[in-house]
Amino acid sequence: MKRFSYADLPVSRWRNGGGETREIVSFPLGEAQFGWRASIATLAADGDFSLFPGVDRVITLLHGDDVLLSTSTLQHRLIPHQPWAFPGEWALQASLKGGASEDFNIMTRRDVWQSSVAVVTKQAGSENGVAWVLCGEWQLANGETLSRQQGVWWMDETLQLTPLGDDAQLLFTRLSRVL
Numbered sequence: 001m002k003r004f005s006y007a008d009l010p011v012s013r014w015r016n017g018g019g020e021t022r023e024i025v026s027f028p029l030g031e032a033q034f035g036w037r038a039s040i041a042t043l044a045a046d047g048d049f050s051l052f053p054g055v056d057r058v059i060t061l062l063h064g065d066d067v068l069l070s071t072s073t074l075q076h077r078l079i080p081h082q083p084w085a086f087p088g089e090w091a092l093q094a095s096l097k098g099g100a101s102e103d104f105n106i107m108t109r110r111d112v113w114q115s116s117v118a119v120v121t122k123q124a125g126s127e128n129g130v131a132w133v134l135c136g137e138w139q140l141a142n143g144e145t146l147s148r149q150q151g152v153w154w155m156d157e158t159l160q161l162t163p164l165g166d167d168a169q170l171l172f173t174r175l176s177r178v179l
Contacts, residue, residue, distance in 0.1 A: 052088030064101025136168030
């Protein structure tokens with residue numbers, strides 16, 4: 001299990017100048033090609049999403065104005081705390097409807113990993129995953145607590161998080177290996 005907080009995540013500017021990324025983890029650690037990856041991105045300008053062939057993506061708007069994602073045949077509006085899954089091959093164009101927005105991203109190489117992302121308000125657990133506190137406080141089985149803008153990722157261990165109040169919301173990602 002590895003805890004993280006927003007303030008401690010390394011920041012990388014995008015090549016196109018349209019934003020920046022804070023990488024949470026790229027797994028397997030130290031490998032050139034990820035099996036799965038979690039990050040938080042700031043969208044600061046309209047622009048194209050990078051293509052990731054063979055990768056499934058789930059994006060969740062954390063805060064900021066709505067973002068319109070479109071291709072020649074599809075339009076989808078990101079609104080806060082509603083995960084949206086799409087294939088990395090899609091050539092998406094992002095249009096911001098106001099100022100900068102920030103989103104949480106999960107990418108899985110589809111021949112090895114799959115993910116399920118949801119906003120939860122009740123106890124949640126899995127053997128592999130990433131969790132990000134949206135509101136309130138959450139407790140780990142060992143008694144440690146996580147609050148807003150903190151998270152945890154884990155591999156090959158059962159981890160459970162329990163809400164510590166009625167206002168608690170958690171962005172919870174279950175990761176599983178493709179068999």
